[in-house]
Amino acid sequence: MAETEEFPHQDQDELLTHLREVQQLLSRHRLVEGLVHRQDMPRHDLVENLVHKQHLAELRNKLDSLHPADIAYLLEALPREDRLLVWDLVKADRDGEILLEVSDAVRESLIETMEPAELIAVAEQLDADELADLAPDLPQEVIDDLFRSLDGEEREQLRAAMSYAEGSVGALMDFDYVSVREDISLEVVLRYLRRFDELPDHTDQLFVVDREARLRGVLPLNVLLVNDPDVEVGDLMQTDALTLQASDSANHAATAFERYDLVSAPVTDGTDKLVGRVTVNAVLDHIREAAEAEQLAQAGLHEEEDIFASIWDSVKNRWRWLAINLITAFIASRVIGLFEDSIEKLVALAALMPIVAGIGGNSGNQTITMIVRAIALGQVGEDSERRLLHKEVGVAMLNGLIWGSLIGLLAWWLYKDVRLGAVMTAAMTLNLLVAATVGVVIPMTLRKLGRDPAMGASVMITAVTDSGGFFIFLGLATLFLL
Amino acid sequence: MAETEEFPHQDQDELLTHLREVQQLLSRHRLVEGLVHRQDMPRHDLVENLVHKQHLAELRNKLDSLHPADIAYLLEALPREDRLLVWDLVKADRDGEILLEVSDAVRESLIETMEPAELIAVAEQLDADELADLAPDLPQEVIDDLFRSLDGEEREQLRAAMSYAEGSVGALMDFDYVSVREDISLEVVLRYLRRFDELPDHTDQLFVVDREARLRGVLPLNVLLVNDPDVEVGDLMQTDALTLQASDSANHAATAFERYDLVSAPVTDGTDKLVGRVTVNAVLDHIREAAEAEQLAQAGLHEEEDIFASIWDSVKNRWRWLAINLITAFIASRVIGLFEDSIEKLVALAALMPIVAGIGGNSGNQTITMIVRAIALGQVGEDSERRLLHKEVGVAMLNGLIWGSLIGLLAWWLYKDVRLGAVMTAAMTLNLLVAATVGVVIPMTLRKLGRDPAMGASVMITAVTDSGGFFIFLGLATLFLL
Numbered sequence: 001m002a003e004t005e006e007f008p009h010q011d012q013d014e015l016l017t018h019l020r021e022v023q024q025l026l027s028r029h030r031l032v033e034g035l036v037h038r039q040d041m042p043r044h045d046l047v048e049n050l051v052h053k054q055h056l057a058e059l060r061n062k063l064d065s066l067h068p069a070d071i072a073y074l075l076e077a078l079p080r081e082d083r084l085l086v087w088d089l090v091k092a093d094r095d096g097e098i099l100l101e102v103s104d105a106v107r108e109s110l111i112e113t114m115e116p117a118e119l120i121a122v123a124e125q126l127d128a129d130e131l132a133d134l135a136p137d138l139p140q141e142v143i144d145d146l147f148r149s150l151d152g153e154e155r156e157q158l159r160a161a162m163s164y165a166e167g168s169v170g171a172l173m174d175f176d177y178v179s180v181r182e183d184i185s186l187e188v189v190l191r192y193l194r195r196f197d198e199l200p201d202h203t204d205q206l207f208v209v210d211r212e213a214r215l216r217g218v219l220p221l222n223v224l225l226v227n228d229p230d231v232e233v234g235d236l237m238q239t240d241a242l243t244l245q246a247s248d249s250a251n252h253a254a255t256a257f258e259r260y261d262l263v264s265a266p267v268t269d270g271t272d273k274l275v276g277r278v279t280v281n282a283v284l285d286h287i288r289e290a291a292e293a294e295q296l297a298q299a300g301l302h303e304e305e306d307i308f309a310s311i312w313d314s315v316k317n318r319w320r321w322l323a324i325n326l327i328t329a330f331i332a333s334r335v336i337g338l339f340e341d342s343i344e345k346l347v348a349l350a351a352l353m354p355i356v357a358g359i360g361g362n363s364g365n366q367t368i369t370m371i372v373r374a375i376a377l378g379q380v381g382e383d384s385e386r387r388l389l390h391k392e393v394g395v396a397m398l399n400g401l402i403w404g405s406l407i408g409l410l411a412w413w414l415y416k417d418v419r420l421g422a423v424m425t426a427a428m429t430l431n432l433l434v435a436a437t438v439g440v441v442i443p444m445t446l447r448k449l450g451r452d453p454a455m456g457a458s459v460m461i462t463a464v465t466d467s468g469g470f471f472i473f474l475g476l477a478t479l480f481l482l
Numbered sequence: 483m484a485e486t487e488e489f490p491h492q493d494q495d496e497l498l499t500h501l502r503e504v505q506q507l508l509s510r511h512r513l514v515e516g517l518v519h520r521q522d523m524p525r526h527d528l529v530e531n532l533v534h535k536q537h538l539a540e541l542r543n544k545l546d547s548l549h550p551a552d553i554a555y556l557l558e559a560l561p562r563e564d565r566l567l568v569w570d571l572v573k574a575d576r577d578g579e580i581l582l583e584v585s586d587a588v589r590e591s592l593i594e595t596m597e598p599a600e601l602i603a604v605a606e607q608l609d610a611d612e613l614a615d616l617a618p619d620l621p622q623e624v625i626d627d628l629f630r631s632l633d634g635e636e637r638e639q640l641r642a643a644m645s646y647a648e649g650s651v652g653a654l655m656d657f658d659y660v661s662v663r664e665d666i667s668l669e670v671v672l673r674y675l676r677r678f679d680e681l682p683d684h685t686d687q688l689f690v691v692d693r694e695a696r697l698r699g700v701l702p703l704n705v706l707l708v709n710d711p712d713v714e715v716g717d718l719m720q721t722d723a724l725t726l727q728a729s730d731s732a733n734h735a736a737t738a739f740e741r742y743d744l745v746s747a748p749v750t751d752g753t754d755k756l757v758g759r760v761t762v763n764a765v766l767d768h769i770r771e772a773a774e775a776e777q778l779a780q781a782g783l784h785e786e787e788d789i790f791a792s793i794w795d796s797v798k799n800r801w802r803w804l805a806i807n808l809i810t811a812f813i814a815s816r817v818i819g820l821f822e823d824s825i826e827k828l829v830a831l832a833a834l835m836p837i838v839a840g841i842g843g844n845s846g847n848q849t850i851t852m853i854v855r856a857i858a859l860g861q862v863g864e865d866s867e868r869r870l871l872h873k874e875v876g877v878a879m880l881n882g883l884i885w886g887s888l889i890g891l892l893a894w895w896l897y898k899d900v901r902l903g904a905v906m907t908a909a910m911t912l913n914l915l916v917a918a919t920v921g922v923v924i925p926m927t928l929r930k931l932g933r934d935p936a937m938g939a940s941v942m943i944t945a946v947t948d949s950g951g952f953f954i955f956l957g958l959a960t961l962f963l964l
Contacts, residue, residue: 076859193707194707285740321844391793
C-alpha cells in the first residue's frame with residue numbers, strides 16, 4: 001500500500017462536515033456555471049470567471065488535504081455528475097489509492113470515464129497485489145499494455161497475484177513483509193530495520209526464513225522490543241504461529257484472524273516457501289464484503305448498487321430475483337387454481353389461505369437462518385443433521401399447536417364454523433412441519449453439494465411453504481369441509 | 483487479555499480434526515459409563531475404571547494443549563451434555579478466557595452450571611474491561627462479592643468499564659496501552675520497553691501523554707524502529723492520528739478502523755485525557771456481532787440461538803416474530819375478507835392475488851435493503867430522500883410495466899379475459915409503486931426518529947405490500963370487472 005500516513009484521520013462527524021462543505025462548493029460552482037451557460041452574463045466576464053476558478057481551487061485544496069479513503073467516501077456519497085467533477089479535481093497521482101478504496105459500483109463509474117493512458121498511469125502507482133484487485137475492472141487493452149510495461153520480476157508478481165481465485169487467501173495477500181534470518185542477533189535486526197524509511201503497514205511481526213526462503217518462524221515486534229539485543233532471533237522466534245496457504249479459503253483465514261486476534265499472518269505456497277502475508281485490514285475488508293454480498297443476495301440484489309445509479313442499471317441489477325419470485329408465485333397461483341371449485345363453494349378459504357402460507361414461510365426462514373449460521377461457524381457436523389431435524393420438527397410441532405390453535409379459534413369465531421377452525425389448525429401445523437424439514441434439508445444439502453448454503457435458500461423455502469401451504473390448506477378443506 | 487501466546491494456532495481443518503478426536507473420546511467415555519450404569523459389569527471393576535480414567539485423562543491432555551479460543555469452538559460445537567463434561571475437564575484457571583470467547587448463548591449455558599465461588603474465582607483472573615463484558619451474564623451476588631473483593635483502584639476501573647453503554651467506544655475499550663512522554667529520546671523508550679515482560683497485544687503504537695495524562699500524540703512502533711535512537715519522541719510523534727471518545731458510537735469506530743486500516747486507536751474522555759484504547763480485534767468482534775445480530779433480527783430471531791438449545795428455549799426465542807407476522811397476516815386476511823363477494827363471483831381473483839402481493843413484497847425488500855445499506859455507509863444525506871424516492875419510483879414504474887405486463891398476459895391467456903389481464907397489470911404496477919415509496923420512507927423515517935433503520939423494516943414493508951396488494955388488486959377488480 002502506498003503511504004498515506006500524512007493525511008489526518010477524521011471521525012464520522014468531521015467527515016460529514018467535509019461532505020457538506022464539498023457539496024456547498026459544488027453547488028456554488030454549478031450556480032456560476034449555470035449563469036454563464038444561460039448567457040445571463042457574458043461568457044468571458046472576468047469577475048465571474050475568477051469566482052468560478054476560485055471555487056474549483058478551494059475544492060481542489062480541500063481534496064488535497066483529505067485522506068484517500070475519505071475522498072473515496074465523498075465520491076460514493078455524491079451524485080454521478082458531482083462525483084465526476086470531484087474525480088477530475090483529484091491529483092492524478094492519488095487516483096490509484098482512491099480507486100482501491102471506493103466500492104465496486106462507484107469504481108466502475110469512475111473507470112468508465114478514464115482514458116487508457118490515464119489508467120495505465122494509475123496502474124503504475126500500485127503494488128502487484130493492489131493491481132490484481134483492480135484488474136477485473138480494467139479494460140483488457142490496459143492490462144496488456146501494463147504487462148508490456150513491467151519488468152520481468154514485476155510481471156511475474158502480478159501474474160501470480162492475478163492467478164489466485166477470488167475467495168482464496170492468495171487474493172487477500174500482499175507482498176510487503178520484512179523477513180530476517182534466525183542466526184542473527186536482535187541488535188542486528190534493529191539496525192537492519194533502521195535502514196528502512198518506513199516499515200510496511202501492519203508489520204507486527206517479522207518473518208524468519210532460511211536461505212531458500214522457507215518459513216522457519218515469526219518474530220513479533222513485541223518480542224523484539226522487550227528482549228536483550230544480544231539474543232539471537234532463533235532463540236525467540238515462535239514456530240507455532242498461524243501459517244496460511246495461498247490456496248486456503250479466505251473465510252478460513254478470517255475465522256483464524258478472529259479466533260486468535262491476529263494482525264498479520266505469513267502465507268506459504270504448497271511447500272514451506274514464504275510467498276506473502278495477509279493483514280487484518282485485508283481480512284476486515286473481506287469480512288465486510290462477504291457480509292454485504294450475503295445481505296444483498298438475500299434481497300436478490302445481484303451486486304452492490306450505487307445509490308445514484310440510473311433507473312435502468314437498477315432494474316438490471318434487480319430483475320433476476322423478481323423473475324425467480326414471479327415464477328414461484330405463479331406456481332403457487334396454479335396450486336390455488338387447482339382448488340377454484342372449493343374456493344367458489346367456501347370463499348372463506350381465499351381469505352385464510354395466505355395466513356397458512358405466510359407463517360410457514362416465516363418459520364422456515366427462522367430455521368434456515370439459524371442453520372446457515374451454525375454451518376458458517378463450523379458447529380454443524382455431517383452427523384448433526386438428524387439431531388437438528390429432530391429439534392426443528394419439535395419446535396415446529398409446538399409452534400403449530402400454539403399458533404395454529406390460536407388462528408383456528410379466530411377462524412371458528414369469524415366464520416362460525418368449528419370444522420373450518422380445525423382444518424386451519426391442522427394445515428398450519430403441517431405447513432410448519434414442512435417448513436422445518438425443508439429448512440434443515442435445504443442448507444445441509446447445499447453444503448453437501450459444495451454450494452454456499454445461504455445462497456437462494458430463502459427463495460426456495462418461501463416457494464415450498466407458499467405452494468405447500470396453499471396445497472395443504474385447500475386440500476384438507478376440500479377433503480373435510482365440502 | 484491474559485497471555486495465550488503459548489498455545490498453537492490451528493487452521494480450520496486441524497480444528498475439525500480436534501473436534502472429531504474429542505467426540506471420539508467422549509463417545510468412548512459414554513460407552514464405558516453406559517456399561518457401568520447398566521450394571522452389565524460390576525461398578526468398581528478395576529480394569530474398566532482404569533480405561534474410564536484414561537479416556538478422561540486423554541481428553542484433559544488434549545484440552546490443555548489447545549488455545550482457549552479453540553476450546554470455545556469445541557464447546558459451541560458439542561451438544562449440551564458433552565459440552566458440560568468438557569467444561570468440567572478444562573483447567574479452572576483458563577475458565578475466564580474461555581468464557582470470554584464463547585458465544586452468548588453457550589456462555590449462559592456454562593455459567594448456569596457454575597457455583598458462585600467458582601464464578602468469583604474466574605472473575606478474579608480477568609481485567610476490568612473483560613469483566614465488564616462478562617458482567618451482564620453473572621448473577622448479581624457474584625458481582626456484589628466481586629466489588630467487595632477488589633481494591634479501590636480496581637473497583638473504580640471496573641465501575642468505569644461497566645458504565646459505558648453497549649454500542650459505545652467505551653464498551654470496546656481496554657486499558658492495556660503503553661504511554662511515554664514527548665521529551666525523551668527513542669533510546670530511552672527502547673530501554674523502557676525492555677523492562678516489560680511482554681507488550682500488550684496489538685501494541686502497534688505508543689501513546690504520548692503529558693503529566694496530566696492528556697494525549698499529545700502517538701508514536702507508531704514502525705516509526706520508533708526505523709529512526710535514530712537519539713531523536714526525541716516529540717519530534718516524531720503523529721498528532722493527527724485518529725482519537726476516539728469513550729462516548730462515541732462503536733459503529734463510528736468500526737468505520738474509522740476500516741477506512742484508515744488501523745490496528746489500535748487511543749480513547750479520551752470528554753477532555754483530552756487518555757482513558758484507554760480500542761484495538762482492531764475488538765472492532766472485528768464488534769463488526770461480526772453487529773452483522774450477526776442484524777441477520778438474526780431479519781429472520782426474527784430474538785437472540786443468538788445455541789443450535790443445541792432445547793425446543794422450549796427455541797420456541798421462546800422465535801415467538802415474537804411469529805406473533806407479529808400472525809397479526810399482519812391476519813390483517814391481510816381481513817382485507818381479503820372485505821372482497822369475499824367479488825371472489826365468489828370471479829374465483830380467478832383468489833388465485834391471482836398472491837402474485838400481486840408477493841412481487842410487491844420482494845421489490846419493496848430490495849429497495850429497503852439498498853437504502854438501509856446506504857444509510858449505514860453514510861451515503862444518504864437528509865436531503866437525498868427526494869432524489870432516492872424519484873429513482874425508486876422510476877424503477878418500480880419500469881418493473882411494473884415489464885413484469886405487470888408479462889403477468890397480465892399470462893392471466894389473460896389463462897382465464898381468457900383481457901380485462902382481468904389489464905387489472906392484473908395495473909394492480910401490479912400500483913403495488914410496486916407503493917412498495918418503492920414505503921421502501922424509501924420507512925428507513926428514512928426510522929432514521930429521523932433516531933431508530934435503527936434496519937430493525938423491523940422488512941416486516942413493515944411486507945405488511946404494507948401484502949394488505950396493500952390485496953386491496954389494490956381486489957378493489958380494481960371489483961370496480962372494473964364485476
